Amino acid sequence: MQQIINFVIRNKTFLLFLLLFCVSLGLTIQSHSYHKSKFINSANFLSGGIYNTTSNIRAYFNLKKQNEVLIEENNRLKSILFNSDQFENEVPTIDSTTDINFEFTTATVIKNSYSASKNYLTIDKGQNDSIDLDLGVITSKGIVGLIDKTSNNYARVLSILNTKSRINAQLKETDHIGSLTWNAKSPEFVQLIDVSKFAPVQIGDTIITGGQSSIFPKGILIGSIDSFTLDPSGDTYTVSVKLFNDMTNIGHVYIIKNKDYNEIKSLQTQIDE
Amino acid sequence: MNRTAINTIFEFLALVLVQVLILNNINFLGYINPYLYILFILLYPVKNNRTLFVFLSFLMGLSIDLFTDSGGVHAGASVFIAFIRPPILKFSFGMVYEYQTIKFSQTEFGNRFVYFSILTVIHHFIMFSLEVFNISNIILILQKTLFSSIFTILLCLITVILFSKKPR
Numbered sequence: 001m002q003q004i005i006n007f008v009i010r011n012k013t014f015l016l017f018l019l020l021f022c023v024s025l026g027l028t029i030q031s032h033s034y035h036k037s038k039f040i041n042s043a044n045f046l047s048g049g050i051y052n053t054t055s056n057i058r059a060y061f062n063l064k065k066q067n068e069v070l071i072e073e074n075n076r077l078k079s080i081l082f083n084s085d086q087f088e089n090e091v092p093t094i095d096s097t098t099d100i101n102f103e104f105t106t107a108t109v110i111k112n113s114y115s116a117s118k119n120y121l122t123i124d125k126g127q128n129d130s131i132d133l134d135l136g137v138i139t140s141k142g143i144v145g146l147i148d149k150t151s152n153n154y155a156r157v158l159s160i161l162n163t164k165s166r167i168n169a170q171l172k173e174t175d176h177i178g179s180l181t182w183n184a185k186s187p188e189f190v191q192l193i194d195v196s197k198f199a200p201v202q203i204g205d206t207i208i209t210g211g212q213s214s215i216f217p218k219g220i221l222i223g224s225i226d227s228f229t230l231d232p233s234g235d236t237y238t239v240s241v242k243l244f245n246d247m248t249n250i251g252h253v254y255i256i257k258n259k260d261y262n263e264i265k266s267l268q269t270q271i272d273e
Numbered sequence: 274m275n276r277t278a279i280n281t282i283f284e285f286l287a288l289v290l291v292q293v294l295i296l297n298n299i300n301f302l303g304y305i306n307p308y309l310y311i312l313f314i315l316l317y318p319v320k321n322n323r324t325l326f327v328f329l330s331f332l333m334g335l336s337i338d339l340f341t342d343s344g345g346v347h348a349g350a351s352v353f354i355a356f357i358r359p360p361i362l363k364f365s366f367g368m369v370y371e372y373q374t375i376k377f378s379q380t381e382f383g384n385r386f387v388y389f390s391i392l393t394v395i396h397h398f399i400m401f402s403l404e405v406f407n408i409s410n411i412i413l414i415l416q417k418t419l420f421s422s423i424f425t426i427l428l429c430l431i432t433v434i435l436f437s438k439k440p441r
């Protein structure tokens with residue numbers, strides 16, 4: 001017994017090192033599995049508060065740019081509104097909004113990252129503003145990600161620039177679907193995988209969200225096809241998609257809430273059983 | 274609470290804030306960021322209690338993780354370089370370290386450069402390996418390690434030169 005205690009005392013630094021290293025490995029592994037990073041995230045009171053303060057200061061330097069984006073969007077929405085009779089088939093995005101199934105909330109991004117392989121954004125709305133897990137987040141130009149963590153006043157968004165992210169998407173022209181993933185190489189491009197080889201893939205075509213996930217309404221813009229390759233197996237295409245959104249510069253976002261989400265989800269789990 | 278302890282706490286907080294509020298937003302060429310916070314581990318006084326040092330390094334890494342949503346990536350890498358610091362000190366500074374009289378402001382530039390480089394490269398390699406967590410992306414890991422290391426080493430050396438107390 002004496003020897004064991006002596007051993008512990010002599011090697012206390014090494015043992016502490018082992019313990020702490022295992023703890024950090026554990027946290028890392030936990031953060032790699034979806035929805036499990038419990039304690040260490042930027043949506044908590046402390047880091048959220050600090051990011052919020054700095055974002056308030058930084059917002060002033062960005063006002064002009066944000067105004068331009070808003071005017072651009074207003075302009076587009078107005079032209080849709082006033083031309084809706086003539087161009088009914090060409091209404092570009094968000095055409096499901098006329099359906100009152102989707103509720104929109106605005107929020108401001110207080111922290112954005114795009115240089116790591118697992119990127120998250122933090123926004124200044126949380127449970128107090130009835131933001132829940134698994135809501136979709138978009139900007140006026142395109143898709144941003146999913147809510148993956150909430151605290152009282154802040155929420156963390158799993159960016160599409162995250163190797164864990166998988167979002168249902170499809171070609172705009174036809175209904176061929178695929179999964180949107182990211183290979184961590186460039187913040188401008190994401191990859192659409194598992195597209196059937198029968199799909200008429202062409203460079204320059206538009207990619208939109210598919211309605212299957214029931215998180216995003218069908219038809220939100222994602223990007224255009226930059227290049228594509230046939231997989232070695234020869235069955236599916238891997239398509240490189242250039243995002244419409246500039247993920248490195250995001251100010252205001254919209255959070256989409258699907259009122260039927262729980263109903264659809266419970267129905268789908270019933271079928272699985 | 275003596276003077277060194279207060280200095281250490283101040284240094285700790287300042288480095289965390291500088292790292293998360295300024296340096297994490299640089300994103301030079303898309304993904305290159307300097308990680309200046311390891312300066313805390315590099316310059317921690319040699320004579321001090323080693324167990325406490327390992328623990329403080331862990332806290333340092335964890336605070337960075339808290340802000341960057343990276344799980345335990347920074348904590349793991351920081352605690353690792355804190356643990357292997359003594360042999361690296363011995364290797365880079367030789368006899369001076371043996372007598373436990375080392376003061377970083379009085380060491381030669383060459384020695385200091387070697388010491389910073391070794392620890393920075395090890396830290397970045399572990400950090401990016403944990404972050405990417407995929408052995409098939411080893412090229413990406415090495416690429417990130419190389420470029421970020423150059424940036425970090427430069428910034429650390431400049432900071433040390435700027436903030437060192439002038440000999441009277």
